[in-house]
Amino acid sequence: MGRTYFGTDGIRGRANSKKLNAAIAMKVGQAAGEHFLRGDHKHRVVIGKDTRLSGYMMENALVAGFTSVGMDVIMTGPLPTPAVALLTREMRADIGVMISASHNAYGDNGIKLFGPDGFKLSDEDEVAIEKAMKADQALAQGDSIGRARRIEDARGRYIHAVKQALPEDIRLDGLKIVVDCAHGAAYNVTPTAIWELGAEVIAMGVEPNGLNINDGVGSTHLDAIKARVVEEGADIGIALDGDADRLIVIDEKGQKVDGDQIMALIGTRWAKRGTLRGGGVVATIMSNLGLERYLQGQGLDLVRTKVGDRYVLEAMKAGGYNVGGEQSGHMILLDHATTGDGTVAALQVLAAMVRTGLPASELLHQFDPVPQILKNVEYGETDPMEAATVKDAIAAAEGTLGNNGGRLVIRKSGTEPLVRVMAEGDDAGQVEQVVDEVCEAVRAAS
Known part of the structure; x- marks a missing residue:
């Protein structure tokens, strides 16, 4: 069965578009709720979100959907994606929901679903939920309708949990750390967790207004944190994305570490x-x-x-x-x-700095990357990957790179109308030429 709504990371699209709006969100709540109504216990769902303006609309619609099929709802407010997964498992919930479009701009939004074990849903579960969305759900009646409540200590629970990822003898005293939260879900929790471990924290991207998530800050817009690390004489920079499941590090010289x-x-x-x-x-x-x-x-x-x-x-x-x-x-x-979990990963890096005493630029240069180029080509209604000219260009590129120990990866984005062309090999000039030739073939066929 083909997928109408779910992509590689839940449902994502332009907020209030045909694909993602309040009506769709309510159907997701009803279908996912009904799918996880298993056993005779009182069922519950945990719902978190990032800081997008449309998150209010999506949250209310999901609450309506879940409660209408008999599920109780626990709302956490803005919280990182991994925190929602954690609370789903800790609170013995039947399902967890994160409302976020991750690193995308504020105009997009998405719905990520977690099972009772805190892991993202399987393909089979997503297909079953899609099928249920196209049918009528059995609505709860009378006292079987679900209740909704907001909990106030979700951030504290998550901060406590991520700090447990470090041995008790690790302290971050003496480290000056720039933390960029992308005006997103971690704007409060990550700077607080790192500060509680003893570091001097310089926080940026921590003033969300509903419209500025990932806007010139965060793990996909690094110029601001690079400059800030150098300006402050910081030991390291930690850059998260809008829902804080992604981490990019900036060393003390202002260089990106992927x-x-x-x-x-x-x-x-x-x-x-x-x-x-x-x-x-x-x-x-x-x-x-x-x-x-x-x-x-x-x-x-x-x-x-x-x-x-x-x-x-x-x-x-x-x-x-x-x-x-x-x-x-x-x-x-x-x-x-x-x-x-970007915060947990960041704490592992910081712990290694403490243990070794090495600067970030030395510690995080574990290997010399092979020359690699990634370019994106936008396409329209026509699928360029089906064109014979594109297939020929790909075959030629693979032959060229393969003969020299390199690789070509070409794929369509799962969230945007883009073809991503990546090549790598020991000969940088050859890599660039191959990528340009494939990109040109894709453009011509689009």
């Missing part, structure tokens, strides 16, 4: 400590070839998946791994969280 270097650091340190499971790290096809070579040199494997943290998580669970993530900054550390 998810590949962070995975290399955490993976190898855990391996030396004897706590790394699975014998390696799970990442996507987008991770740099340099990471793969580095891990192999350490006697560790790199398992690659399709793009999307849900696919990373599936491979981690199937293979018994506890470290995985994406180059873009999603870090999944299953010893501490059931989904990507």
